[in-house]
Amino acid sequence: MKMRYIQMKQAKYEEIQSYFKKRILSGKYPVGYQIETEMELCEKFGVSRQTVNKALQSLANEGYIERKRGKGSFVTGPFVQKSIRRHTSFTKDLESVGMAAGSKLLKYDYLKASDEPEVAAALNLSDSDHIHYFIRLRTGNGIPIAISYTYLSAVIIPDIDFSALSRSQDEMTRAMNIYHKRAIYQLSACVPTDIQMRLLEISPHTALLWNHHLTFDQYDRPYEYIDTYYIGSKYTYNIEVYTESPEYEA
Secondary structure (H helix, E strand, O other): OOOOOOOOOOOHHHHHHHHHHHHHHHOOOOOOOEOOOHHHHHHHHOOOHHHHHHHHHHHHHOOOEEEEOOOEEEEOOOOEEEEOOOOOOHHHHHHOOOOOEEEEEEEEEEEEHHHOHHHHHHOOOOOOOEEEEEEEEEEEOOEEEEEEEEEEEOOOOOOOOOOHHHOOHHHHHHHOOOOEEEEEEEEEEEOOOHHHHHHHOOOOOOOEEEEEEEEEEOOOOEEEEEEEEEEOOOEEEEOOOOOOOOOOOO
């Protein structure tokens, strides 16, 4: 007996969402682009204002657009949702929403571990060891999304491939047979510094999502200490937790 598959028809507001998502992800509607008014969209799609409003609000909730009272709706770009249950690189995160990841190296230093005692302690380094330190601006489709401040153990990673830092750091470490095993995360909200505002092209009132994590390799050695500041409207973390079953006395 042949199985019959029924394809569910999209609701009208979902069709409108898909229409705009495709154009935003393809770059046809760049960041800052002002989309049509609600009345124009009603005529364009032959739907009610309530349907249009639902579609626009859903796009705003997902970070694709920003709705400004009295001014209209503007493209802000796709909203990256990252699961904290598994490790994925910044490049993979952006690819998941159809964006091209970019990286610009802003600064590099080769430091003595003794100059950074807190970092050295986290990376299990002695005062005579060294640390690679670099700052990168992370972009999606050429638009600033985050700034990362990275410390790498020079004991585990003696040499740096600077060309890789303009692409994916994970590619560099994998090429050196260093693989991510686990990480310890701290997440918090914060306000940007003057330098961060300039680099990320944001206003003083823009909230940043601060992610600090310590990464361990396949031998459970800490090798990466990193602070990344994401534009809060473009990046979020999904955390799944489980509740232990209660124990009942007989």
